[in-house]
Amino acid sequence: MSFRWGIAGFGWVARDHMLPAIAAAGHELVGVADPSPAARIRAEQAGTPAWSGMHDLLQQRPDAIYIATPNHLHLPPVAEAAASGTAILCEKPIAATLDQAEALVSAARGITYGTAFDQRHHPAHRAIRKEVAAGTIGQVTAVRIAYACWVDPAWRPPGQVEASNWRADPQAAGGGAVIDLALHGLDLAEMLVGEPLDRLQITLQRRVHDYPVDDGGMLIGRFASGALLQSHVAYNCPEVLPRRRLEILGDRGMIVALDTMGQSAGGSAELICGRSGTGRSIPFDPGLSPFTAQALAFAAAVSGAAHDFCGERDLRLMRLFTAAHEEARGCL
Ligand SMILES: NC(=O)c1ccc[n+]([C@@H]2O[C@H](COP(=O)([O-])OP(=O)(O)OC[C@H]3O[C@@H](n4cnc5c(N)ncnc54)[C@H](O)[C@@H]3O)[C@@H](O)[C@H]2O)c1
Incomplete structure (x- = not known):
């Protein structure tokens, strides 16, 4: 049975890069969650069902959710998917702030989580x-x-x-x-x-x-x-x-x-x-493509294969980055 993805946030990267990657990997897209009616129309035109919220998408019981919302909106769909026990591949940066990133990685503890550093x-x-x-x-x-x-x-x-x-x-x-x-x-x-x-x-x-x-x-x-x-x-x-x-x-x-x-x-x-x-x-x-290779690697990780997705490692890098970035923003 092929690997079944859901997508939260059907904008540019999801439509132009993840959608073709899912097809090239031989995986299935069960549906999309996006509050934007225009994004949902584009999803339906691409042949996939679309809902405004995560609840309906999670009811399809996907094997993993790919999160591609704007940076400050990564945390809510991640928290919802994690609460349902669904594996999560979340776009980079983990979040718009370090506090959001800490909360996100904490919410995803115990499930297979990867930041999409394709x-x-x-x-x-x-x-x-x-x-x-x-x-x-x-x-x-x-x-x-x-x-x-x-x-x-x-x-x-x-x-x-x-x-x-x-x-x-x-x-x-x-x-x-x-x-x-x-x-x-x-x-x-x-x-x-x-x-x-x-x-x-x-x-x-x-x-x-x-x-x-x-x-x-x-x-x-x-x-x-x-x-x-x-x-x-x-x-x-x-x-x-x-x-x-x-x-x-x-x-x-x-x-x-x-x-x-x-x-x-x-x-x-x-x-x-x-x-x-x-x-x-x-x-x-x-x-x-790096997106196809990433989709294949994440599906293998969810199936129990050895992998190098690691939320704690990504959070450590985000902490190092944020300290330097905050100092630099003070001098911009
Ligand atoms: N890995 C890469 O190479 C790469 C490339 C581009 C973007 N990105 C990342 O992907 C993410 C999305 O970028 P984009 O360019 O596709 O943005 P985008 O603005 O094109 O799309 C974002 C979509 O998320 C939707 N959205 C907003 N709130 C939502 C919610 N609560 N639930 C579900 N959907 C919601 C919006 O309606 C929109 O359709 C960003 O984090 C960005 O940094 C990564």
């Missing part, structure tokens, strides 16, 4: 992790990330003219470009290096766009072993420019991945030898 499931990143763990680039010295896009005040998710730009609302989003984009890279870097970050500093900018949140930021951090992290994220980068780059530097080599960070399949990953300077590509499945 990028750790991208097949290129899984292949890179294997190379790093095998010591191919030697001792990791630094991870360098560039991850940027364009979100101006008038930005709306594709096909959602009725929507508001909650990403530029400090209460709804919890911040701007940095809280939206940087946690992907921090989580991914921890997965690739195989250890947690123990220091983090953030500098924010409001450089291009006229809204009350940051439109870019630079993060520097250090892992427990001493490896460094540098990450630049932005909402002020024209999307035709190169803007998704990941580098892992070691004392015997380097890995460079282009266009693997994001929601889509594909991109490239190259391993460069630290003695000869020659490169070879790292093979991975170019057709497997």
